[in-house]
Amino acid sequence: MQRAIIGGILTAGLTSWIGILVVLRRSSFFGDAIAHASLTGVALGLLFNVNPILAATIYAIFISFMLPYLQKHSELPIDSLLGFLLPFSMAIGVILLAFIPGYQPELISFLFGSVLAIGWTDIYIIASLVVVATITMLVLKRKLIFASFDSEYAKISGIKVEKIDILYHILLATIIVAGIKLVGIVLVNALLVIPASTVRLFANSLKQMFILTPILAIFATVVGLVLSYLLNIPPGPAIAVMSGTMFLLGVFVKKIVA
Amino acid sequence: MKTPALSIENLTIRYPGYKHTAIKSVSFTVKKNSIAALIGPNGSGKTTIIKAILGLVDYEGAIKVFGEPVNKMYKKIGYVPQKFNFDQTFPISVYDFMSLVLYAKPKNQTIRQINKVLKYVEASDIINQRLSDLSGGQLQRVLLARALVHDPELLLLDEPEAGVDVGGEQTFYDLLEKLVEDKKITAIVASHELDIVYAYANQVVCINKRMFCEGVPNEVLTQEMFEQLYGRGLKFYGHTHIRHHKK
Numbered sequence: 001m002q003r004a005i006i007g008g009i010l011t012a013g014l015t016s017w018i019g020i021l022v023v024l025r026r027s028s029f030f031g032d033a034i035a036h037a038s039l040t041g042v043a044l045g046l047l048f049n050v051n052p053i054l055a056a057t058i059y060a061i062f063i064s065f066m067l068p069y070l071q072k073h074s075e076l077p078i079d080s081l082l083g084f085l086l087p088f089s090m091a092i093g094v095i096l097l098a099f100i101p102g103y104q105p106e107l108i109s110f111l112f113g114s115v116l117a118i119g120w121t122d123i124y125i126i127a128s129l130v131v132v133a134t135i136t137m138l139v140l141k142r143k144l145i146f147a148s149f150d151s152e153y154a155k156i157s158g159i160k161v162e163k164i165d166i167l168y169h170i171l172l173a174t175i176i177v178a179g180i181k182l183v184g185i186v187l188v189n190a191l192l193v194i195p196a197s198t199v200r201l202f203a204n205s206l207k208q209m210f211i212l213t214p215i216l217a218i219f220a221t222v223v224g225l226v227l228s229y230l231l232n233i234p235p236g237p238a239i240a241v242m243s244g245t246m247f248l249l250g251v252f253v254k255k256i257v258a
Numbered sequence: 259m260k261t262p263a264l265s266i267e268n269l270t271i272r273y274p275g276y277k278h279t280a281i282k283s284v285s286f287t288v289k290k291n292s293i294a295a296l297i298g299p300n301g302s303g304k305t306t307i308i309k310a311i312l313g314l315v316d317y318e319g320a321i322k323v324f325g326e327p328v329n330k331m332y333k334k335i336g337y338v339p340q341k342f343n344f345d346q347t348f349p350i351s352v353y354d355f356m357s358l359v360l361y362a363k364p365k366n367q368t369i370r371q372i373n374k375v376l377k378y379v380e381a382s383d384i385i386n387q388r389l390s391d392l393s394g395g396q397l398q399r400v401l402l403a404r405a406l407v408h409d410p411e412l413l414l415l416d417e418p419e420a421g422v423d424v425g426g427e428q429t430f431y432d433l434l435e436k437l438v439e440d441k442k443i444t445a446i447v448a449s450h451e452l453d454i455v456y457a458y459a460n461q462v463v464c465i466n467k468r469m470f471c472e473g474v475p476n477e478v479l480t481q482e483m484f485e486q487l488y489g490r491g492l493k494f495y496g497h498t499h500i501r502h503h504k505k
Contacts, residue, residue: 026345142361149358150344156312156337157359157408203349204388 001229007118008182008221008239010126014133015179015188016195016217018172020209023196024148028189030067033082035176035188037063039093042110042185046100052110053125053177060173063089068165113184113236115225126178133171144168145206182221183236190240191217198247201254220246261325262287263412263444264294264311269319271306280306281317282468288446288461290324293438295459295475296448299488302466304448305340308414311446312337323412336410338401340417340448347390352376355389356404371407379403379433395426402433406441413437413445419454427451431458452479 022031041059045052063085070081097107109117137144146154147164155161179188195217196209203209224239231238264287271281281303288294296304310317311328312335323331353372360368376382381399384392392400398418405413415434419427435458438445449455455462456475464470464478464487471478471487 024345024348142358146358146361149348149350152314152339152343153337153359153404155314156332156335157361158332159361200349204386205349205351206354209349 001116001225003118003120003123004115004225004235005222007123007126008115008225009218010123010130011179011182012191012195012217012221012239013214014126014130014175015182015191016213017137017210018133018175019192019196019217020213021144021148021168022172022192023200024145027078028193029079029082031172031176031192032189033067033086033089034060034063034173035180035185035192036086037089037093038173038177038180039110039185040089040096041093041177043093043096043100047096053122053181056110056180057174057177060177061170064169064173065166068169109184110180111184111186112234113180113182113187113239115182115235115239116228118181122181126181129174129178133175136167136171140164140167183239187236187240190243191221194240194243194247195220198243198250201250216246217243260290262322263290263292263324264288264446265320265322265325266307266311267320269307269310269317269321271303271310271315271317273315279467281310281465283319284465284469285319286463286469286472288444290444291438291442292460293434293445293447293458294461294463295455296446296463296465297450297452297455297487298465298470302487304465305416307465308337308416308446308448311335311414331412333408334411336405336408336413338398338405338413338415338418340420350389351386352381352389352392352400353385355400356407359404359407372403375403375406378406378437394422395429398422398426398430399433402430406437411443413443415445415447417448417450419449419451427454434458455479 019031022028038056038060041056042052044050044059045055048055067078067081067085070076071078074081143154143159143164144167146157147159147161148168151161154164176188176192179191183190195213199209199212199216203212220243221239224242225235227233227242228235228238266287267285269281269284270279272279284303284307296307298304306315309315311321311323313329313332321328323334356372356375357368360371363371372385373382376385379399379402381396381403384396384400389397389400402418405415418430418434422430431454434445434447437443447459456479459475461473462475462478463472464483466487471483
């Protein structure tokens with residue numbers, strides 16, 4: 001439980017932080033599609049005896065670069081491409097898993113998370129990601145926000161938006177895969193999008209967004225983990241339900257206050 | 259001859275995937291310290307020309323700003339867009355919004371610069387308000403302030419009157435005129451408002467995929483030119499309905 005809480009706090013803080021940029025870009029479905037597509041990476045890892053999280057990270061980064069390429073060459077809107085990618089890539093993952101002989105308990109843990117089975121190695125990996133992402137965010141925060149909020153004006157103002165986008169996609173893909181260990185592929189958006197969406201209901205500035213969003217995500221994660229322990233329910237869904245409940249409460253409170 | 263603020267030569271623009279040219283062989287110059295208006299019907303290419311100046315679309319031909327190729331001069335250009343490319347409902351304050359443009363400046367300089375420009379556009383009182391809480395007129399002032407925050411010498415405005423009521427529109431153009439006089443900048447405005455063009459522009463450029471006319475508004479905006487530009491059967495009222503004619 002101790003490892004689960006440490007891993008949960010680190011992952012929730014990190015995932016919800018980049019989730020602010022996801023919400024800024026109005027690309028919630030993008031994160032969801034990358035998470036689902038990473039199942040193929042997990043399957044490839046299991047098939048070829050490579051660490052599944054490492055394989056999923058590489059595959060998620062590959063997909064995050066493929067999407068802009070497909071968009072440019074198909075001239076289709078991004079939601080159509082995400083609608084193609086999500087089932088296509090997830091189905092490939094399931095088919096690949098069928099080639100692995102025997103029962104695959106890891107499939108369920110990747111789909112819905114396995115934070116109680118988190119090891120110290122996982123925590124070290126997530127902590128390293130937190131350090132790298134925090135340094136990147138601190139150094140490039142204004143550029144990342146500007147390119148996410150108003151890419152056209154950022155370009156006019158001299159920002160190399162394409163380069164910033166590459167960096168953002170690498171960060172996003174890596175952080176999503178880190179989040180999979182906690183809540184799983186299916187529920188990772190609960191940490192990526194819901195905390196930032198909840199805070200935006202009440203925040204007045206970017207500073208408030210960047211302070212309150214990780215606090216809310218960490219709170220939902222810790223409460224979700226405690227409830228899962230006390231009620232003997234799966235931790236990933238407990239965290240996702242907690243996060244979603246806070247969003248619903250936020251909507252009602254805002255309606256009452258307004 | 260003095261170097262113009264903007265010179266465009268044989269500008270031709272084709273959008274990828276489209277058969278027809280968006281702009282064909284357009285050439286004109288704009289004098290320093292003046293207001294020039296780009297006029298034409300919807301889809302005539304006014305916004306496309308502004309986007310070409312800003313380097314947002316590929317083009318053939320030459321664009322020079324103060325005598326230098328435009329790609330070396332972006333730091334001297336300010337821009338007020340027609341449409342918002344951002345989520346207006348996101349919790350971002352006016353200060354946050356403007357500080358993004360000054361991403362490379364230290365915080366104290368950013369604060370100083372933002373306060374100065376908001377004071378100039380008479381919007382100091384809304385510095386901490388959320389963008390989503392602003393009226394159309396306030397938002398237009400903030401967009402103008404953002405365009406001015408890095409002290410540009412050439413200002414491009416794409417239908418800045420959109421979403422602003424008649425009173426707000428006139429106040430905005432009075433402010434723009436004051437700006438051109440005080441700061442010695444040059445403004446190029448894409449507009450549908452011909453009375454505004456008459457009242458405030460020193461020069462008008464008529465565009466509908468190609469160039470139809472260029473010159474002083476009183477001289478070039480005739481019934482014949484109006485029909486050529488907007489279609490036969492439309493009545494041109496000249497400047498008879500101008501709210502306060504200044505020329």
